[in-house]
Amino acid sequence: MSTATIAHGHDHEHHGPPTGINRWLMSTNHKDIGTMYLIFALIMLFLGGASAMLIRAELFMPGIQLLQPDLYNNLVTNHALIMIFGAVMPASAGLANWMIPLMIGAPDMALPRMNNLSFWILPAAATMLTLSFVVPFFPGGGSQINTGWTLYPPLSLQVGMSMDFLIFAIHLLGISSVLASINIIVTIFNMRAPGMKLFDMPIFVWAWLVTAFLLILVVPVLAGGVTMLLFDRHFGTSFFNAAGGGDPVLFQHLFWFFGHPEVYILLMPSFGVLASIVPTFSRKPLFGYKSLVGAMMALATIGMVVWAHHQYTIGMSLGAVSYFMIGTIIISIPVGLMVFNYIATMWRGAMTFETPMLFAIAILMMFSFGGLTGVMLAVVPADMQYHDSMFVVAHFHYVLLPGAVFGLFAGVFYWLPKWTGHMYDEKLAKIFFWTNVISFNLTFFPQHFLGLAGMPRRVIDYNIMFTEFNMVSSIAAFVFGLSHLLLLYIVIKTIRGGQPAEARAWEGAQGLEWELPSPPPFHSWTVAPQMT
Amino acid sequence: MSVINKKGVLSLATLLAAGAVRADLGLNFPLPASTTAQEIYDIHMLTMRIATVLLAIVLSIIIYSVTHHRKDKGYPADQTFHETWFGNWSWVIVPAIVLGVDLTIAGSAHKTLERVWDVPKDEKLMDVKVVGHQWWWEFDYLDQGITVESRFTPKDKAGDTYLREVDNHLVLPVGRKIRLLHTSADVNHAFWVPELGVKKDAIPGYVTATWVELTREGTFRGQCAHLCGTWHSRMPIVVDAVSQDKFDAWVKTQNEVKLAAAAEAASDKTWSKEDLLEKGQGLFNTKCAACHQITGLGLPPAFPALKGSKVATGPVANHLHTVLNGRPGTAMQSWSMLNDLEIAAIVTYERNAWGNDTGDVVQPADVKAAR
Numbered sequence: 001m002s003t004a005t006i007a008h009g010h011d012h013e014h015h016g017p018p019t020g021i022n023r024w025l026m027s028t029n030h031k032d033i034g035t036m037y038l039i040f041a042l043i044m045l046f047l048g049g050a051s052a053m054l055i056r057a058e059l060f061m062p063g064i065q066l067l068q069p070d071l072y073n074n075l076v077t078n079h080a081l082i083m084i085f086g087a088v089m090p091a092s093a094g095l096a097n098w099m100i101p102l103m104i105g106a107p108d109m110a111l112p113r114m115n116n117l118s119f120w121i122l123p124a125a126a127t128m129l130t131l132s133f134v135v136p137f138f139p140g141g142g143s144q145i146n147t148g149w150t151l152y153p154p155l156s157l158q159v160g161m162s163m164d165f166l167i168f169a170i171h172l173l174g175i176s177s178v179l180a181s182i183n184i185i186v187t188i189f190n191m192r193a194p195g196m197k198l199f200d201m202p203i204f205v206w207a208w209l210v211t212a213f214l215l216i217l218v219v220p221v222l223a224g225g226v227t228m229l230l231f232d233r234h235f236g237t238s239f240f241n242a243a244g245g246g247d248p249v250l251f252q253h254l255f256w257f258f259g260h261p262e263v264y265i266l267l268m269p270s271f272g273v274l275a276s277i278v279p280t281f282s283r284k285p286l287f288g289y290k291s292l293v294g295a296m297m298a299l300a301t302i303g304m305v306v307w308a309h310h311q312y313t314i315g316m317s318l319g320a321v322s323y324f325m326i327g328t329i330i331i332s333i334p335v336g337l338m339v340f341n342y343i344a345t346m347w348r349g350a351m352t353f354e355t356p357m358l359f360a361i362a363i364l365m366m367f368s369f370g371g372l373t374g375v376m377l378a379v380v381p382a383d384m385q386y387h388d389s390m391f392v393v394a395h396f397h398y399v400l401l402p403g404a405v406f407g408l409f410a411g412v413f414y415w416l417p418k419w420t421g422h423m424y425d426e427k428l429a430k431i432f433f434w435t436n437v438i439s440f441n442l443t444f445f446p447q448h449f450l451g452l453a454g455m456p457r458r459v460i461d462y463n464i465m466f467t468e469f470n471m472v473s474s475i476a477a478f479v480f481g482l483s484h485l486l487l488l489y490i491v492i493k494t495i496r497g498g499q500p501a502e503a504r505a506w507e508g509a510q511g512l513e514w515e516l517p518s519p520p521p522f523h524s525w526t527v528a529p530q531m532t
Numbered sequence: 533m534s535v536i537n538k539k540g541v542l543s544l545a546t547l548l549a550a551g552a553v554r555a556d557l558g559l560n561f562p563l564p565a566s567t568t569a570q571e572i573y574d575i576h577m578l579t580m581r582i583a584t585v586l587l588a589i590v591l592s593i594i595i596y597s598v599t600h601h602r603k604d605k606g607y608p609a610d611q612t613f614h615e616t617w618f619g620n621w622s623w624v625i626v627p628a629i630v631l632g633v634d635l636t637i638a639g640s641a642h643k644t645l646e647r648v649w650d651v652p653k654d655e656k657l658m659d660v661k662v663v664g665h666q667w668w669w670e671f672d673y674l675d676q677g678i679t680v681e682s683r684f685t686p687k688d689k690a691g692d693t694y695l696r697e698v699d700n701h702l703v704l705p706v707g708r709k710i711r712l713l714h715t716s717a718d719v720n721h722a723f724w725v726p727e728l729g730v731k732k733d734a735i736p737g738y739v740t741a742t743w744v745e746l747t748r749e750g751t752f753r754g755q756c757a758h759l760c761g762t763w764h765s766r767m768p769i770v771v772d773a774v775s776q777d778k779f780d781a782w783v784k785t786q787n788e789v790k791l792a793a794a795a796e797a798a799s800d801k802t803w804s805k806e807d808l809l810e811k812g813q814g815l816f817n818t819k820c821a822a823c824h825q826i827t828g829l830g831l832p833p834a835f836p837a838l839k840g841s842k843v844a845t846g847p848v849a850n851h852l853h854t855v856l857n858g859r860p861g862t863a864m865q866s867w868s869m870l871n872d873l874e875i876a877a878i879v880t881y882e883r884n885a886w887g888n889d890t891g892d893v894v895q896p897a898d899v900k901a902a903r
Contacts, residue, residue, distance in 0.1 A: 329637060
């Protein structure tokens with residue numbers, strides 16, 4: 001991509017990219033590594049999507065048609081893990097790699113070799129992850145992972161060797177995330193253009209700064225939890241085995257101490273992307289810059305101390321559930337403030353509706369809905385009905401798809417001209433947007449009703465009373481899943497050619513990344529920009 | 533499909549407008565049948581109404597902005613909006629409003645929580661212990677000394693209630709406070725019957741308590757809510773809420789059945805192979821077939837086949853040992869709670885069915901000796 005615009009400096013050897021496979025294997029260039037992260041995420045998106053479509057195909061009708069029960073549970077597990085660790089986190093790390101140096105006026109990330117390492121751990125981790133779902137199909141491979149992504153013992157202690165593959169995959173993914181986070185923090189603190197204060201940084205950079213700290217704080221807790229699981233499985237400990245004096249609920253606390261902040265790890269970078277997109281297409285400055293920074297910090301802080309709302313049904317005391325309920329409801333304050341600031345940025349603007357903006361508006365609407373069902377779920381007595389039902393499935397897909405995935409799509413469309421030097425096909429992109437968003441709503445909206453009427457989550461088969469909504473959901477899910485092929489086509493088409501993009505690809509775009517040509521030179525900012 | 537879909541969208545409109553809809557299609561909670569479920573229903577409707585109003589406000593503002601503040605309508609962007617007094621103070625105003633809404637919800641929720649969460653302390657409640665197993669429920673009536681084993685009913689018998697029907701229902705009296713004590717014999721399960729409004733995890737090593745007071749008679753159906761392995765979908769719970777009189781009569785019958793079974797098992801009678809095989813087949817198909825399958829082929833590798841297996845065709849002592857003690861580290865639990873006759877029948881059946889023609893006949897006395 002960037003070969004056409006290599007900086008033609010005096011020392012050509014050191015300023016051009018290496019050619020062939022070494023350009024990618026040995027890359028220390030933030031843009032190439034960012035591209036690899038994004039391609040990796042796209043591949044995993046299709047893998048995770050395929051498992052989701054198998055799940056919905058099985059649930060299309062009552063009865064067990066396609067899958068064995070353990071294979072179904074295996075798919076439920078790998079869909080979640082692949083989407084979270086394989087698709088969303090690497091994709092937002094890809095955006096971080098590409099955009100943070102461009103946005104803060106740096107030539108590259110602060111620790112380029114570590115950057116290479118944190119990416120190249122990922123294919124190894126993904127192989128382990130995939131193997132963990134595949135080994136049971138080989139002779140002697142043991143039983144399938146049928147626990148769901150939460151891996152609760154004692155069920156996870158019963159699973160065969162595939163669980164060990166999964167535990168090591170989680171360790172590798174965790175190492176990769178922590179290394180990437182350290183790199184991002186060091187880059188942001190040390191590599192800003194002279195004169196750029198922290199409060200001059202784009203919100204996307206802030207969002208990643210907060211996210212990186214969250215990752216460093218919580219990923220080791222998950223690593224510790226799964227290591228204890230490994231010891232229980234093979235080395236005779238009883239951390240989670242009640243018969244040996246252990247506590248199965250302890251794992252749930254460890255898991256969700258990671259798992260709840262993980263939600264914000266997935267959401268925050270995408271919300272940072274919106275802070276670039278909404279002002280651009282509203283043609284006015286971002287509303288409430290400092291309150292957005294404050295809201296993200298508050299979100300990260302409160303988000304770390306409300307984990308047990310995922311476990312209201314384990315039999316906690318009245319005092320404990322009251323605390324977790326009120327803490328969780330309070331999360332609506334920073335989240336509400338963020339949504340408010342973006343709406344206020346649109347307000348009295350001169351809006352146009354290119355695809356990134358369409359996604360941004362759709363995100364604000366659908367994420368508000370997902371957030372409000374989140375408040376309903378926080379209410380302990382009501383959660384005694386919602387918990388572990390399809391209502392929960394509907395809720396978190398309304399949070400994570402608009403809040404994380406659509407934000408990434410918006411970011412990809414917004415910066416694709418910058419990355420490739422070509423404008424994408426706006427007409428096709430709009431077709432993709434509408435198919436994607438409408439089919440998403442038809443897939444997940446009916447699941448609220450299923451949950452309220454009494455359908456538990458993670459069941460392979462259901463009573464005929466749940467048939468209608470499951471059929472609607474499955475048909476829409478197929479449209480939704482297949483619509484991503486169009487996304488793939490648009491991206492490939494844009495890489496291969498198209499109308500040349502100007503340095504400032506969008507009329508109202510502000511920020512340092514638009515000062516560089518599209519695509520940017522191999523070493524982004526060889527001369528630091530002047531901050532005025 | 534589009535018909536169903538339209539129905540869904542229409543009903544949603546009604547749901548948002550009227551708040552309470554109990555349509556056939558199952559759009560909302562089923563009609564509550566306990567005091568707790570009613571409390572939950574009320575707080576659910578309150579938060580849903582608040583959430584709906586908030587959503588309507590947010591969506592209206594977005595839609596107004598999107599339709600009016602457009603470049604193609606010539607709307608000039610207001611470059612100083614973020615510097616007005618509103619821009620300077622909204623970071624206080626917005627959180628204050630949200631906090632107000634939050635406290636309204638949390639306040640009502642906390643009041644409800646205090647009424648439903650803790651088991652009433654200073655009165656005598658009827659105790660039922662609910663034990664989750666892979667993949668059936670055990671209900672121990674601690675005050676009546678009755679145990680009910682509850683397993684899903686296969687499709688050919690259950691018909692339209694398939695996956696919402698079991699062989700033995702949980703029978704509970706109306707108008708009496710009942711304490712449910714939840715625990716598990718193997719992995720985590722969760723007891724959930726929407727009409728009762730109770731959901732609680734069954735966790736090995738823990739006993740957690742909930743309570744219900746049923747307000748009307750009827751049959752209420754629920755399912756295991758916590759993923760518990762292969763046949764998580766086949767753990768329905770069916771509650772028969774009956775009057776106190778009917779409940780007393782039911783308890784009496786159960787006790788008589790229990791005594792008769794105990795007498796039969798305790799007799800020193802030597803059983804014929806045919807009798808044991810017949811009994812064994814019935815018991816195997818309800819208690820063992822969930823894993824080992826009616827065909828005896830199991831679902832390897834998690835659940836090994838018994839047809840031609842080393843255990844079922846090898847020494848009898850080894851077979852009895854496996855059944856009585858289970859296999860640690862696998863899903864095979866100990867079945868020592870079954871009586872000698874039941875184990876003798878099951879083992880005899882397993883050693884002679886599906887071509888395992890060992891010809892062995894295991895008598896209750898053999899089981900007694902093996903314990």
